[in-house]
Amino acid sequence: MRDLSSPFCLRQKLHYINGYVYLLLSLILLLKLETFFIVTKLIVLHDYICLKLILMQSLSQFLFEKGYTKVKLKLAKTNHFEIKATINGIKGLFILDTGASSSCVGFEAVKTFKLDAEESAIKAAGAGALDMETQVSKKNRIKIGAWDKKNVILILFNLTHVNTALINHNSKPVDGIIGADILKKAKAVIDYEKKYLYLKK
Numbered sequence: 221m222r223d224l225s226s227p228f229c230l231r232q233k234l235h236y237i238n239g240y241v242y243l244l245l246s247l248i249l250l251l252k253l254e255t256f257f258i259v260t261k262l263i264v265l266h267d268y269i270c271l272k273l274i275l276m277q278s279l280s281q282f283l284f285e286k287g288y289t290k291v292k293l294k295l296a297k298t299n300h301f302e303i304k305a306t307i308n309g310i311k312g313l314f315i316l317d318t319g320a321s322s323s324c325v326g327f328e329a330v331k332t333f334k335l336d337a338e339e340s341a342i343k344a345a346g347a348g349a350l351d352m353e354t355q356v357s358k359k360n361r362i363k364i365g366a367w368d369k370k371n372v373i374l375i376l377f378n379l380t381h382v383n384t385a386l387i388n389h390n391s392k393p394v395d396g397i398i399g400a401d402i403l404k405k406a407k408a409v410i411d412y413e414k415k416y417l418y419l420k421k
Contacts, residue, residue, distance in 0.1 A: 288420050294415070296315075
């Protein structure tokens with residue numbers, strides 16, 4: 221089956237639209253009905269349709285050509301995106317949070333994800349909690365879909381307040397947060413409308 225969003229099909233559509241528009245303009249000229257206003261509106265409409273068709277060359281196709289992979293996101297009732305990821309070979313559920321400077325997991329993740337944790341001077345804050353004690357774990361391997369990265373640093377802190385807020389909104393508790401550090405490394409692009417995260421391999 222032909223991909224209707226392919227550049228070839230888009231060029232065909234633009235060709236047909238150009239033909240119809242210019243045919244209509246010719247008829248208007250023959251019938252002596254054209255005015256500057258009518259012609260201008262038709263040209264604007266033509267340009268708008270052409271632009272829409274160009275944009276129909278999907279974001280995913282454009283990013284795939286740039287070496288990206290895509291991962292499906294799920295919108296939680298808190299309006300956060302949930303995402304599945306693997307840490308050190310163990311699957312988990314995470315919140316995607318562009319406002320979190322570091323990717324984090326709960327203290328219980330030491331056993332769950334086989335982390336080597338050490339004390340940290342960093343104080344965590346978020347969701348109404350301040351000055352929370354943290355630990356840090358280095359040299360972790362994270363996979364999000366087909367995106368795979370080694371030597372990822374994770375911050376450990378008490379996730380109770382985060383999961384309490386999620387549960388109170390009838391959402392699932394999570395294992396951690398995928399933050400801006402990972403998104404930056406992956407040159408991430410978020411398609412909010414179609415609920416996809418694009419990461420560059």
